[in-house]
Amino acid sequence: MTRFIFVTGGVVSSLGKGLSAAALGALLQARGFKVRLRKLDPYLNVDPGTMSPTQHGEVYVTDDGAETDLDLGHYERFTGVASRRSDNVTSGRIYSTVIARERHGDYLGATVQVIPHVTDAIKEFVTADLHGEDFLICEVGGTVGDIESLPFLEAIRQLGNELGPERSMFVHLTLVPWIPSAGELKTKPTQHSVKELQGVGIRPDILLCRCDRPISPESRRKIALFCNLRPEAVIPALDVDTIYQVxxxxxxxxxxxxxCRHFKLEAKEPALANWHHVVNRVREPESNVQIAVVGKYTALLDSYKSLAEALTHGGIANNAKVKLNWIDSEIFEREDAVYHLEDVNGILVPGGFGExxxxxxxAAARFARERKVPYFGICFGMQMAVIEAARHLAGIEKAGSTEFGPCADPVVGLMTEWVKGNQVERRTSNSDLGGTMRLGAYDCNLAEGSQVADIYGKRHISERHRHRYEVNINYKDRLEQVGLRFSGMSPDGVLPEIVEIPEHPWFIGVQFHPELKSKPFDPHPLFTSFIHAALEQSRLV
Structure with a gap:
């Protein structure tokens, strides 16, 4: 019997609903329960795949090829439960489903309305694709009071009523701000937020109160009194120095x-030794390492959320603090890279789109190659490293990517055909942008004796992809003749997946996104190895 916990937010956005849901999932898991986490997103995009990273943050990709909200990354990192396409839905996808059913005649001529048709579609999503989970934790995006979130709030209200308190509960995250001029915490924003939630028929069972300092027992009692709760159900959510402390x-x-009290469950105390170990590694590292991340979406660091966490995991594995230097790649088009990269111990160029x-x-890839600085190129970062090698090692001066327009030597080009499972996927330059990339988990064969085979400790791997351009296999021989080894290939030998420079201390480019599978208790081997190489480089300086 699955129990449903709905997490909503109020007052302001960005309070940390995703982290709260992930942390609760981890705690229930540590008590011996089987959990699953889901996200309801109110925006009208079908998925975040065509949204700007500087607006929405990173796009998290699941094994089954869904482009989802970045909170699903938190869910996976905290619980280790692999997310699926069925774990994230937007208003756009819900309305598309309802409209498609209407066009098909499924509603038998009925007037299609938000209630019951849209809310029924939402409830179908929330309750579908469950396999014996004890708890389903469902986060509702946005803030209570937003017009966009009303159908979702109505749907979970209905579910709460249908399931009853034995199988459902509501957790509401609010803000308790400190007002310096008054010298006190103010509970009124929380009271108003709860009143807003009650206005749509939902009474929260637990309040999580975000604050930058301890909330006094008097304030907790006051919040409980005004919000019809027991004081024990008013939980302070204080700022912490690392998300793994949450x-x-x-x-x-x-x-x-x-x-557990709400559901009348007797459960063992959670085993949190692993979490304490991770927190201690983050707080008290033995060494430090400086990594430059040369990207194009550095105006919003959530664009690289999984990447930053994966680098932290690499630091945890090496008992080192990873200091990140975020650099806008456009700087190197005006200034010499040496002024910004001279003192770093490693250079990472992440994914991106466009010229x-x-x-x-x-320029960053060339600096790393020539100066023998550990280099990690991910997706677009691998493609730029290959173009750099083509221009400056193989003498292909006009090497470029067709992503930027026609070029004389398309070292990187649009993928038009690839194998997914037992089917052949085909695309053209006129295909829709949304959902048309090479998405999700694909197998890769590693070359015997290669550095990556040694790092992974095996010859066959599976990693998650999100790209529509690929290194052109027709240039493979010319590039390998000048020292760039193609050490990872698709099983059919057509698509380059990994390149490396054997004569370099650590120079690896991958077409996939390894950061999406890294976890604090199970750091990705590539990030662990990269940080180790950067530490070795720091000792040589």
Whole structure:
């Protein structure tokens, strides 16, 4: 029997609903329960795949090829439960489903309305594709009071009524701000947020109160009194120095205890030794390493959320603090890279789309290759490293990518055909942008004796992809003759997946996104190896 926990937010956005849901999932998991997490997103895009990273943050990709909200990355990192396409839905996808059913005649001539047709579609999504989970934690995006979120709130209200308190509960995250001029915490924003939630028929069972300092027992009692709760159900959600402290902090404040009390469950105390170990590694590292991330979406660091966490995981594995220097790649198109990269111990060029900043990324790859600085190129970062090698090692001066327009030597070009499972996927330059890339998990064969085979400790791997351009296999021989080894290939030998420079201390480019599978308790081997190489480089300086 699956129990449903709905997480909503109020007052302002960006309070951390995703982290709260992920932390609760981790705590319930540590108590021996099987959990699954889902996200309802109110925006009208079908998925975030065509949204700007500087507006929405990164696009998280699942094994089954869904482009989803970045909070699903938190869910996976905290619980280790692989997310699926069925774990994230937007208003756009819900309305598309409803309209398609209407066009098909499924509603038998009925007037199609938000209630019951849209809300029924939402409830179908929430309750579908479950396989014996004890808990389904469902986060509702946005803030209570937003017009866009009303159908979702109505749907979970209905579900709560249908399931009853034995199988459902509502957790509401709010803000308790400190007002310096008054010298006190103010509970009124939380009171108003709860009133807004009650206005749509939902009474929260637990309040998570975000604050930058401890909330006094008097304030907790006041919030409880005005919001019809027991004081124990008002849980302080204080700022912490690392997100991996959140499950520990919530347990200390009794969050998971209150959840178990609500459902009348007797459960063992959670085993949190692993979380304490991770937090201690983050807080008390033995060494430091400086990594430059040369990207094009550095105006919003959420664009690289999984990447930053994966680098942290690499640091945890090496007992080192990873200091990140975020550099806009366009800088290198105006200035010499040496002024910004001379003191770093490693250079990482992440994924991206479009021509803007591409020459800067090529300059960063050249600096790393010539100066023997550890280099990690991911997706677009691999492609730019290959173009750099083609121009400056193989003498292909006009090497470029067709992503930027026609070029004399298309070292990187549009993929028009590839194998997915037992089917052949085909695309053209006129295909829709949304959902048409090479998405999700694909197998890769590693060359015997290669550096990456040694790092992974095996010859066959599976990694997640998100791209529509690929290194042109027709240039493979010319590039390998000048020292760039194609050490990872698709099983059919057509698509280059990994390149490396054997004569370099650590120079690896991958077409996939390894950061999407890294976890604090299971750091990705490429990030672990990259940080180790950067530490070795720091000792040589």
């Amino acid at each position: 499950p520990i902090a919530y347990h200390e404040q009794g969050f998971d205890t209150e959840v 803007r900043g591409s020459e800067g990324k090529i």
